[in-house]
Amino acid sequence: xxxxxxxxxxxxxxxxxxxxxxxxxxxxxxxxxxxxxxxxxxxxxxxxxxxxxxxxxxxxxxxxxxxxxxxxxxxxxxxxxxxxxxxxxxxxxxxxxxxxxxxxxxxxxxxxxxxxxxxxxxxxxxxxxxxxxxxxxxxxxxxxxxxxxxxxxxxxxxxxxxxxxxxxxxxxxxxxxxxxxxxxxxxxxxxxxxxxxxxxxxxxxxxxx
Ligand SMILES: [Fe+2]
Numbered sequence: 001x002x003x004x005x006x007x008x009x010x011x012x013x014x015x016x017x018x019x020x021x022x023x024x025x026x027x028x029x030x031x032x033x034x035x036x037x038x039x040x041x042x043x044x045x046x047x048x049x050x051x052x053x054x055x056x057x058x059x060x061x062x063x064x065x066x067x068x069x070x071x072x073x074x075x076x077x078x079x080x081x082x083x084x085x086x087x088x089x090x091x092x093x094x095x096x097x098x099x100x101x102x103x104x105x106x107x108x109x110x111x112x113x114x115x116x117x118x119x120x121x122x123x124x125x126x127x128x129x130x131x132x133x134x135x136x137x138x139x140x141x142x143x144x145x146x147x148x149x150x151x152x153x154x155x156x157x158x159x160x161x162x163x164x165x166x167x168x169x170x171x172x173x174x175x176x177x178x179x180x181x182x183x184x185x186x187x188x189x190x191x192x193x194x195x196x197x198x199x200x201x202x203x204x205x206x207x208x209x
Contacts, residue, residue: 001136004027007109009190010023010075010078010082012083013153013159013161014023014153015131015133015153015156015158015159015175016133016136016137016153016156017137017153018131018133018171018172019079019084019166019171019172020131020159020161020169020170020171020175021075021076021078021079021081021083021169021170022161022167022168022169022170022172023078023167023168023170023183024164024166024167024168025071025075025119025166025167025168026166027071027121027165027166028088029122029186032070033062033064033065033067033068036062036064037065037097037121037186038099040054040055040056040097041054041055041056042054042055042097042099043055043163044147045163048103048104048105048106049104050103050104050105050106051068051099051100051101051103051104051105051179051187052098052100052103053096053097053098054096054097054098056096057095057096058094058095058148059095059096059097059187059188060095061147061189062090065188067123068119068188069092069095069190070120071110071168072117072119072168072188072190073092073190075117075168075170076090076115076117076170076190076192077090079115080102080115084115088194088195088196088198089194089195089196090114090115090192090193090194090195091192091193091194091195092104092190092191093112093113093190093191093192093193094110094113094121094187094189094190094191095111095186095189095190095191096188096189096190097186097188097189098187098189099129099185099186100179100184100186100187101181101184102181102182102183103181103203104178104179104180104181105178105179106178107132107176107177107178108177108178109173109174109175109176110173110174110191111166111173112191112193113173113191113192113193114172114173114192114193114194115155115170115171115172115173115191115192116170116171116172116173116189116190116192117168117169117170117186117189117190117192118164118168118169118170118187118188118189118192119167119168119179119188119189119190120165120166120167120168120169120185120186120187121165121188122156122165122184122186122188123163123164123165123167123183123184123185123186124165124182124183124184124185125181125182125183125184125185126162126181126182127162127163127179127180127181127182127183127184127185128151128160128161128162128179128180128181129160129161129163129169129177129178129179130158130159130161130177130178130179130180131158131159131160131171131175131177132157132158132177132178133156133157133158133174133175133176133181134157134176135205136154136155136156136157137154137155137158138155139155139157142148157195162183173191193209194209195209196208196209
């Protein structure tokens with residue numbers, strides 16, 4: 001398992017109150033890992049110029065990918081502990097791989113998940129992920145055509161992150177995003193959901209998931 005000490009930084013950018021954790025890892029795929037990833041079966045949806053996406057949505061069941069899984073789950077735990085500040089336990093619910101070559105992934109969010117993680121194992125060229133909230137918190141108050149001095153967490157409808165190799169981007173799964181790639185990249189995605197006991201009997205909120 002790669003140590004958390006290899007994280008160069010983990011910063012938090014906020015859009016409309018929704019926190020996006022961004023980390024940078026000193027990371028290189030081993031030749032064997034790269035071969036295992038390329039040997040996965042992929043689906044290609046030609047009509048949308050989508051990336052190749054692994055047919056399997058539980059790729060981390062394969063122990064050959066355990067090193068990558070551990071890096072991602074370690075960063076997600078840090079996001080949960082230090083940014084969300086919740087004690088609840090998480091469990092992995094989905095894991096997949098995409099291969100991008102001048103492909104775009106249209107706007108979407110991740111259902112049946114609380115926290116999502118994207119790990120960019122390789123990236124060459126100009127690749128970006130764009131988060132979109134529709135209306136900024138300022139526009140939700142009054143939907144006016146404001147004259148913005150400087151875009152920030154309160155007045156922005158979009159947030160663009162340029163992708164480099166080794167970057168990890170962690171976000172709440174309901175946050176809509178798209179990716180636009182003018183280059184090549186290999187990404188691993190993973191989704192996590194709360195597990196265990198929540199709430200209290202006396203508050204009529206007890207739930208075990
Ligand atoms: Fe996504």
